[in-house]
Amino acid sequence: MWCRGTAGLARGSPDAPGLLAMVEAFYGRAAAMVEAEAAAGVAGAQWDRLPWVRGLLETIRRCSYVLEVAFPLRRDSGTWEVVRGWRAQHSQHCLPCKGGVRFSSSIGVDEVKALAALMTYKCAVVDLPFGGAMTGVRIDPKKYSEHELEKITRHFTVEMSKKGFIGPGIDVLAPDVSTGEREMSWIADTYTHTLGYRDINAQACVTGKPISQGGIHGRHSATGRGVLHGIENYITNTDYMDCIGLSPGFPGKTFVLQGFGKVGRHTMKYLHQYGARCICVGETDGAIYNPRGIDPKELQDYEQVKFSSEGSAPCCQAGSSGVSCSFQSHGTIVGFPKAEPYDGSILEVPCDILIPAAIEKQLTRENAPRVQAKIIAEAANGPTTPAAHEIFLQRNILVIPDVYVNAGGVTVSFFEWLKNLNHVSYGRLSFKYEWESSYYLLQSVQHSLEQWFGKSRGEIPIIPSPEFQARVTGASEKDIVYSGLAYTMEQSAKQIMAMAARYNLGLDQRTAAYLCALEKVLTVYNEAGFTY
Known part of the structure; x- marks a missing residue:
């Protein structure tokens, strides 16, 4: 269930600031750190550089x-x-x-x-x-x-x-x-x-x-897949895992998921495929728990069947049998037969990875001391208040911030935007050519070996491995999208980690991510200037 600790907090109170105040607080922390270094880097300024940089930072902060x-x-x-x-x-x-x-x-x-x-x-x-x-x-x-x-x-x-x-x-x-x-x-x-x-x-x-x-193929699951890669880039890093006392890799890890919507269900599916075990899932109407693990496909099938049988879907209300309820996403996980009901706060369930994939301001000063996860992956926007962020740093909990781990959706949206501008799908102009090129390459290797060893030895067939065969003959637009997403998340993680090392931030990956963002936007304004 949603964290009960925030129910009685007034909007705008010190521990439950509005989302805008939260974002500006995180921005302010990074802006203060980048100010001096950015000021020294402004080229060609004929006036005091510090006011110039402060003006740029204020321009970036405000909504245009x-x-x-x-x-x-x-x-x-x-x-x-x-x-x-x-x-x-x-x-x-x-x-x-x-x-x-x-x-x-x-x-x-x-x-x-x-x-x-x-x-x-x-x-x-x-x-x-x-x-x-x-x-x-x-x-x-x-x-x-x-x-x-x-x-x-x-x-x-x-x-x-x-x-x-x-x-x-x-x-x-x-x-x-x-x-x-x-x-x-x-x-x-x-x-x-x-x-x-x-x-x-x-x-x-x-x-x-x-x-x-x-x-574009792959957009529907893009945010969840981005969460997977975001976690993967940290959980396979031995330095960060040593800092929090966790062994590298997904196999054997347990995770708790808050929110079984568009992002949550795909995140759960991908982590399950990589060997992690989901032990608890929470939704607005209840939560379920099974320490042996919850199968994402079985849970999704149950949610859809339960939803359809109650006749509450729009297609059921309209009496249309031609529309499948399996595309609806507002069912219930309550009553899933392979798990027990859970009445406590799922944010406090002992686990290796906690994934808030629902709404804002779920992790607060009140419940942060009771969180028992080693890693928090912010699949939702703004789930952690500034006060909770400080507590997690003090408790040596690795928080993978929303501005990075939630970026899978907009990354694949970028690919779709490019596809629309190009007016052609990915691979349409190259799939067949690349397949034929690979075939001719293998054929050339075979002929070369036969000439070298002589025909007396018979043919020397070059047999592609199943992985190579699948890559060459089974490529699709989705494969290209997934590859581009994985590469983007990997490169961005490296930049964030490098920034954290540069500013000696330790586990504070949120501030490192904001620093990456601010420096890139500052560079645009510094090099392009303003129109007037």
């Missing part, structure tokens, strides 16, 4: 633009209501901006600005040429019909288009909480057939689309 929209919606019942939403562009140091679309009844402008800032830092950490952005629409999507949600999505898209807050070279949207391929397809179609009708690249105004609408 916020669009607030309010428009009327006629419900299916005939009643009217006003829908409010925001699109924040935190930084335009690189264009286009990039960020998700969240439907939530509790979202507000400060949270939108905070998530946009996180996107700026996240993109910089993994070397993506985007500024950060975010959209929040204040609705509870469960209370609206599909027709009403489509009207809201399309209307909001038109409003953003009129104000220049969407476009393949301006601002690119993506899925977030309570949005997915369906909503992204509506957005792309609306933009393409309205203000973007003259833009040949209009389809690139949004990522996370269905494959038929220009999406």
